[in-house]
Amino acid sequence: MEDPFKYAHEREDEIIWMSQNTNELETTPIIQREIMNAVKSKKYALYPHQKGLLGMRKTLLKDLGLEEDFGAIITNGAIEASYFLTRAILEPGDNVIASDPSFMPIHHQVRLCDAEMKEIYVYKDPYHMTVDEVNEAVDDSTKAILLIDPLNPLGSSYTRSEVKGISEIAEDNDLWVIDDITYRDFAYEHTLTTEFVPERTFLIYSFSKNCGFAGMRLGAVVIPDHMFEEISRWRSNPLSANILAQVGAKVALETKDQWLPKMIEQSRKNQEIIKEAVDKTDGIHLPVFPSNTNMFVIDIQETGLNPDEIQEVLLKEHNIFVRGGTYVSTKAGSNFVRVSFTVPEPQVRKFAEIFPEVIEQMR
Numbered sequence: 001m002e003d004p005f006k007y008a009h010e011r012e013d014e015i016i017w018m019s020q021n022t023n024e025l026e027t028t029p030i031i032q033r034e035i036m037n038a039v040k041s042k043k044y045a046l047y048p049h050q051k052g053l054l055g056m057r058k059t060l061l062k063d064l065g066l067e068e069d070f071g072a073i074i075t076n077g078a079i080e081a082s083y084f085l086t087r088a089i090l091e092p093g094d095n096v097i098a099s100d101p102s103f104m105p106i107h108h109q110v111r112l113c114d115a116e117m118k119e120i121y122v123y124k125d126p127y128h129m130t131v132d133e134v135n136e137a138v139d140d141s142t143k144a145i146l147l148i149d150p151l152n153p154l155g156s157s158y159t160r161s162e163v164k165g166i167s168e169i170a171e172d173n174d175l176w177v178i179d180d181i182t183y184r185d186f187a188y189e190h191t192l193t194t195e196f197v198p199e200r201t202f203l204i205y206s207f208s209k210n211c212g213f214a215g216m217r218l219g220a221v222v223i224p225d226h227m228f229e230e231i232s233r234w235r236s237n238p239l240s241a242n243i244l245a246q247v248g249a250k251v252a253l254e255t256k257d258q259w260l261p262k263m264i265e266q267s268r269k270n271q272e273i274i275k276e277a278v279d280k281t282d283g284i285h286l287p288v289f290p291s292n293t294n295m296f297v298i299d300i301q302e303t304g305l306n307p308d309e310i311q312e313v314l315l316k317e318h319n320i321f322v323r324g325g326t327y328v329s330t331k332a333g334s335n336f337v338r339v340s341f342t343v344p345e346p347q348v349r350k351f352a353e354i355f356p357e358v359i360e361q362m363r
């Protein structure tokens, strides 16, 4: 099919966006109010402070419980953070251990450094890397472990003892840990690797999913103090990030207890609605449930259907945009479609009604 994103953006308002793990659920009107105030006072006319909106870094570090020994660089999305971080720590010939399926754009960034990805196949129980698999993958050229926790696209996450085990491997082999915590706020439980290897950890942080800020493009990298100057040298944008996004993000974090629990409750209700529909349909299932993110994958192997064709029928005939698995996995992509569910409940209900019908029809 022609570029599905072009197709979907041309019909942006009619589309149900379940394709990119964006979040359209309610947070708090306070965020919009602060952003509108910043627009009215034309805050966008000036460059933000080079180190980010004043107070922003502190607020973020406080949210993570890391007020001491760490600094943060505020970036245009998490993706900018991982871009210059990989540039800063990798050299040609190095390798980085990560899973497949995964959030592949970071793997691409690693390859841009002429480094190699060592991908551990995780489309099998327990649907994430095990400590033993990570240990076995380490070799003399390994420089870092990319731990995406919770994991896009599967929704799996690592227990505290697994995070500890992976951190110990980093310690024993002198490796960095790139701990991508983009979906942390959706998890039932979550442990940062900073708890075990604070001096080896870089946290990749995004405001796209928890705050619903994907279009605002705001993220961060949290860096141990001893590496702050070195990593800062590599930043791709020394002029800071979108000021309106920063204004919104700061107040979002400051008021998190007022909106996050309700938003998560809706997200979990939405995944239940989809699960019910999947359970009623022959030949499809959810490998990971409940998901610790705002998405999961629906396994379609038994149907013999092609996920890209399912994506196309849903998009063209029903205005529902999901992603075929090839986007997030080189090896397992034909087995599943990825569906995110932080869209309004009526849209989730529509998906739950249509998806089983589409599967039956295509079969």
Ligand SMILES: Cc1ncc(COP(=O)(O)O)c(C=O)c1O
Residues within 6 Å of the ligand: 020, 021, 076, 077, 078, 079, 080, 103, 148, 152, 180, 182, 205, 206, 207, 208, 214, 217, 218, 219
């Ligand atoms: C694991 C992971 N890391 C990073 C990103 C990029 O986030 P951002 O929108 O902040 O650039 C995504 C986006 O889907 C993601 O899934």
